[in-house]
Amino acid sequence: MQTDVIVVGGGPAGLAFVRGLAGSDLSITLIERQPRAALADPADDGREIALTHRSEATLRELGAWDTIPAGAVAPLREARVLDGRSPFALSFAPGKGSTDRLGQLVANHHLRRAMFATVQDQPRLSWETGIGVAQVRRHGRGVAVTLDDGRRITAPLLVAADARFSATRAALGIPARVQHLGRTMLLVRAAHARDHDHVATESFGYDQTVALLPLAGRVSSVVLTLPTDLAARVAALPPAALSAELTRRTDARLGAMEALGRVYAYPLATVWSTHFAAPHAALIGDAAVGMHPVTAHGFNLGLRSAASLAALVRKAAATGGDIAAPSLLRRYEAAHRLAAGPLFAATEAIVRLYTDARPGARIARPALLHAAARLSPVRAGIAQVLMRH
Numbered sequence: 001m002q003t004d005v006i007v008v009g010g011g012p013a014g015l016a017f018v019r020g021l022a023g024s025d026l027s028i029t030l031i032e033r034q035p036r037a038a039l040a041d042p043a044d045d046g047r048e049i050a051l052t053h054r055s056e057a058t059l060r061e062l063g064a065w066d067t068i069p070a071g072a073v074a075p076l077r078e079a080r081v082l083d084g085r086s087p088f089a090l091s092f093a094p095g096k097g098s099t100d101r102l103g104q105l106v107a108n109h110h111l112r113r114a115m116f117a118t119v120q121d122q123p124r125l126s127w128e129t130g131i132g133v134a135q136v137r138r139h140g141r142g143v144a145v146t147l148d149d150g151r152r153i154t155a156p157l158l159v160a161a162d163a164r165f166s167a168t169r170a171a172l173g174i175p176a177r178v179q180h181l182g183r184t185m186l187l188v189r190a191a192h193a194r195d196h197d198h199v200a201t202e203s204f205g206y207d208q209t210v211a212l213l214p215l216a217g218r219v220s221s222v223v224l225t226l227p228t229d230l231a232a233r234v235a236a237l238p239p240a241a242l243s244a245e246l247t248r249r250t251d252a253r254l255g256a257m258e259a260l261g262r263v264y265a266y267p268l269a270t271v272w273s274t275h276f277a278a279p280h281a282a283l284i285g286d287a288a289v290g291m292h293p294v295t296a297h298g299f300n301l302g303l304r305s306a307a308s309l310a311a312l313v314r315k316a317a318a319t320g321g322d323i324a325a326p327s328l329l330r331r332y333e334a335a336h337r338l339a340a341g342p343l344f345a346a347t348e349a350i351v352r353l354y355t356d357a358r359p360g361a362r363i364a365r366p367a368l369l370h371a372a373a374r375l376s377p378v379r380a381g382i383a384q385v386l387m388r389h
């Protein structure tokens with residue numbers, strides 16, 4: 001089989017890239033391990049995505065935003081960073097005269113469903129779902145992908161969107177810096193006694209990080225980051241004990257907590273690919289950059305990478321150019337490195353600062369927080385960056 005573009009991975013990044021090529025007249029083959037029904041109606045995975053204004057605008061342009069149920073969108077007005085039990089909070093809020101919110105919170109499964117709806121009937125798109133990739137080979141004029149059932153597909157351009165442990169990236173020979181953090185993030189929705197006022201809080205203790213993401217009504221997504229062995233014990237608690245544990249670990253800031261539904265567990269690992277492109281291939285989404293979720297930017301960056309690559313490929317196709325030209329792929333790589341590099345580095349620095357339990361770091365932490373709070377242009381700048389990306 002011959003096609004113009006092969007995309008491996010039908011997550012948010014892969015689907016956004018495919019949608020970004022709609023109307024370009026390029027033929028696309030999308031390979032996704034999950035069955036098509038699971039893409040059309042994705043299961044809840046517990047993730048609440050904090051969308052930036054830019055991501056919301058991109059989702060509108062792609063035609064995905066309007067298919068998200070209105071009740072599934074919760075505004076995020078402010079984010080506060082707390083140092084353990086200290087009453088001091090570093091606040092990030094939109095500047096004066098700006099829009100009244102930092103972003104919007106939408107569950108990942110709603111976003112995935114909306115993205116699928118935009119591409120399900122896209123002309124010139126072939127689906128290979130419920131199947132994986134057995135082999136990837138580069139040749140002079142493109143890439144050949146062999147599916148698990150032995151069929152072979154060739155194309156001048158291959159786009160890897162198959163998540164942070166991307167097998168396609170490895171098959172292309174692109175190395176990545178992978179850091180397993182020995183911690184697990186637990187996600188559980190909980191009802192609580194007090195209003196959250198649409199303020200998210202992130203509280204860094206020495207043995208745990210607790211984020212509260214405000215959803216509709218008096219409900220929040222509780223995000224607990226714990227050493228992996230402890231996380232397993234907390235995840236296994238029966239409902240009443242789990243609710244009591246959430247109340248205790250959140251210092252009852254929103255009153256008594258009542259766990260709603262199951263706990264989702266994600267062992268934490270970050271990934272930085274040394275290159276985002278190779279001859280006849282590009283990496284997008286988590287396959288390029290697997291961010292630590294603490295700054296809530298993986299989805300936003302993935303969407304940005306998909307939009308940036310799709311714009312370059314569309315333009316080349318429209319002008320009769322080479323859609324896999326080395327100069328095109330270099331431009332994509334440079335643009336995405338510029339977008340992702342500072343955020344990735346800043347996120348790593350935050351994680352280091354807040355997980356370093358050595359006495360020196362413990363002393364430095366409150367001082368750094370207070371210093372950051374005094375530098376209000378810095379704070380406003382960070383809020384702007386968070387909103388823009």
Ligand SMILES: Cc1cc2nc3c(=O)[nH]c(=O)nc-3n(C[C@H](O)[C@H](O)[C@H](O)COP(=O)(O)OP(=O)(O)OC[C@H]3O[C@@H](n4cnc5c(N)ncnc54)[C@H](O)[C@@H]3O)c2cc1C
Pocket residue numbers: 008009010011012013014031032033034047048049050051108131132133161162163164167168185187266284285286287293295296297298299300301302
């Ligand atoms: C707990 C948690 C909370 C998060 N919160 C936020 C947040 O608030 N804001 C934010 O911006 N980001 C957040 N993120 C990050 C965000 O969820 C990811 O960045 C985003 O899902 C990445 O999209 P993707 O399409 O690159 O990869 P994925 O969503 O992982 O999709 C990859 C797809 O590829 C398929 N696949 C994998 N391997 C193969 C293969 N070999 N062959 C075929 N198909 C394959 C998979 O089945 C999957 O469908 C969070 C992440 C976690 C873990």
